[in-house]
Structure formats: C-alpha cells, structure tokens
Amino acid sequence: MRHYRSSGTKCLALLALIPLLILAACGGAGTGSSTGTSTGAAPVTLKLGSKEDLEGKIFSEMYDQLLVKAGFKVTRVKPGQNDFVLSGIKNGDIDLYPEFTSTGLDALKLTPSHNPQQDYQTVKDNFASKFNIDWLDFSPNLNDTYAICARKDRAQQLGVTTISQLVPKLKTLTMALPADSHYVLDFMKQPYGITASSFKSLSTLDYGVGFQAVVKGQADLNFCYSTDVTIAQQNLVVIQDDKAAFPEYNPAPIVRDSILKANPKIATALNPLAPKLTNEVSLTLQKQVLAAQDSGMSPTQAIQRTVQTWLKSQNLL
Numbered sequence: 001m002r003h004y005r006s007s008g009t010k011c012l013a014l015l016a017l018i019p020l021l022i023l024a025a026c027g028g029a030g031t032g033s034s035t036g037t038s039t040g041a042a043p044v045t046l047k048l049g050s051k052e053d054l055e056g057k058i059f060s061e062m063y064d065q066l067l068v069k070a071g072f073k074v075t076r077v078k079p080g081q082n083d084f085v086l087s088g089i090k091n092g093d094i095d096l097y098p099e100f101t102s103t104g105l106d107a108l109k110l111t112p113s114h115n116p117q118q119d120y121q122t123v124k125d126n127f128a129s130k131f132n133i134d135w136l137d138f139s140p141n142l143n144d145t146y147a148i149c150a151r152k153d154r155a156q157q158l159g160v161t162t163i164s165q166l167v168p169k170l171k172t173l174t175m176a177l178p179a180d181s182h183y184v185l186d187f188m189k190q191p192y193g194i195t196a197s198s199f200k201s202l203s204t205l206d207y208g209v210g211f212q213a214v215v216k217g218q219a220d221l222n223f224c225y226s227t228d229v230t231i232a233q234q235n236l237v238v239i240q241d242d243k244a245a246f247p248e249y250n251p252a253p254i255v256r257d258s259i260l261k262a263n264p265k266i267a268t269a270l271n272p273l274a275p276k277l278t279n280e281v282s283l284t285l286q287k288q289v290l291a292a293q294d295s296g297m298s299p300t301q302a303i304q305r306t307v308q309t310w311l312k313s314q315n316l317l
Contacts (some may be wrong), residue, residue, distance in 0.1 A: 049097030112247030198205030
C-alpha cells in the first residue's frame with residue numbers, strides 16, 4: 001500500500017530520497033542482469049581452459065562469449081595438452097573446458113564401445129562419480145577422431161590409400177606420435193596388428209611439431225586430428241582407416257560439479273551449442289580463422305571475430 005504525504009512535506013521527502021537514489025544508481029552499475037547468482041550480486045568468475053589445437057581454442061572461445069552473454073565473468077587459463085587440462089579441472093585450477101568423449105574414456109582407462117551415445121553416457125556417469133565433474137550435452141555430429149596422415153607425395157610414392165595397405169611397409173617408415181596420445185596405438189593393435197615396434201622409429205613430439213615434421217619430410221607419418229583443416233592446406237592426406245579402428249571423439253563442455261550446482265545457467269548457456277557443432281562447421285570456422293590471420297589479424301582477434309560472427313548467425317549471441 002502506498003502512503004501519500006501532504007503537499008507541505010513534499011520538498012523534505014524529495015530531499016530525503018536523493019541520497020537513496022544516488023546509492024541505488026551506484027550499486028546497480030555494471031552488475032549485469034543475469035549472472036548465475038542472485039540479482040545484484042557480483043558476476044561469478046569462471047576459469048575456462050582449452051586444448052592447444054585451433055579447434056579447441058575455437059570451442060573455448062564459443063564458451064567464453066556465451067558465458068559472458070549469460071552474465072558470467074570469464075578468465076582464461078593457458079591452453080594445454082590433455083593431461084594438463086584434465087589435471088587442472090580435477091584440482092580446481094580450471095572450472096570448465098571442451099573435452100572429447102574418447103579422451104574421457106582414456107582418462108578412465110575404459111575401452112570405447114564405438115557407440116557414440118553409449119560412450120558419452122559412460123564418461124558422463126563415471127566422471128560424475130569418480131571426479132565430481134559433469135559432462136554437458138555432447139555434439140554427435142562432430143567427430144574429431146585420430147587419423148594417420150602422410151605427405152601427399154609420400155603416400156603416392158608408397159602406393160597406399162588405406163592403413164591395411166600401409167601395414168607391410170611400416171618397418172621402413174618413421175612415425176611422429178603426439179606426446180599426449182600414446183594410447184592411440186592401442187586402437188591399432190587388434191584390427192591391424194600395429195604396435196610401437198611396428199615402425200622403423202617412433203618419435204614422441206607435441207602435436208604441432210610432429211605435424212610439421214611430416215610436412216618437412218622429417219617423418220613419414222603422424223597421428224593427426226581428422227578435423228584439422230591444415231591437413232589439406234599443408235598438402236597432407238589421411239590414410240583411410242579401412243577397419244574402423246579409431247573410435248568417435250565427440251566434444252562436450254565438462255564442468256566441475258560444485259560450480260555447475262551453484263550456477264546452473266552454465267548449462268543453459270552452453271547446451272544449445274551441441275546440435276549446431278558438426279565436422280563441416282569446425283572445418284569452416286578453422287578456415288575462416290586462418291584466412292583472418294593471413295589478412296593481418298592476430299590469432300586471438302581472428303578467433304574472437306570468427307566465433308562472434310558464427311554465434312550471431314546461429315542466433316546464439
């Protein structure tokens with residue numbers, strides 16, 4: 001119920017209200033309308049991690065922009081390899097980052113079923129019970145699995161297009177293996193009989209270093225990410241996995257349980273991404289980022305601009 005004052009006291013009432021109006025104006029500045037916390041509270045700060053490859057950085061930037069739109073404050077943790085980001089989210093240095101289902105299975109020491117939905121449910125259940133980490137919705141139409149790559153002219157020289165054709169020649173070939181991907185060799189053992197001793201030599205290198213070793217002819221083969229747009233741009237080819245040895249690697253945001261419970265709007269902000277991410281989308285965005293860099297943009301700015309444009313086109317931003 002409103003209380004009305006007589007006309008004789010209106011001036012005093014207005015003077016009394018001025019300090020309150022000033023305080024209200026100061027307190028409301030910069031708080032945002034949706035922060036994942038109660039109205040008027042400071043925005044929650046989320047520590048966002050990322051893998052080192054371009055696709056991982058693109059996904060992480062998507063999360064950043066969508067979370068900021070939802071009212072969160074985001075700080076970025078330096079990108080790292082699988083072990084680095086997984087250790088970071090376990091110990092609280094990272095609150096969330098983009099992960100892949102079969103990478104999650106490897107962390108659990110579990111064998112992929114080659115059924116994407118089943119593998120997603122397995123990592124979702126086990127990460128929650130073992131690590132107190134939640135998997136949000138995954139992208140079934142984006143599969144960034146591993147592949148064996150070779151320089152195009154070297155593959156033609158060897159006369160191979162499939163891994164089965166490659167097997168008899170491995171004793172004469174050198175292989176660059178990503179430092180965080182030794183377990184990938186296990187996928188090759190049953191269908192192809194390939195182990196570490198199958199090659200003339202095997203070098204453990206960071207992904208980018210091993211990739212460039214093949215480009216420069218310093219190694220014959222490497223394990224590459226199948227949705228890496230630079231495979232074609234660097235004149236490499238994928239040796240076809242004709243026996244389907246590699247499982248699917250579907251991306252999803254993973255979040256520390258305590259953070260998600262306190263801030264359920266994280267899921268609301270990020271889950272709409274899941275059905276929109278596909279192999280084609282990933283390859284297109286990577287091409288656009290690299291083109292922007294070629295035009296003079298910094299890598300960070302190129303990723304930010306490309307992601308922002310795409311999110312707007314999908315009515316997510």
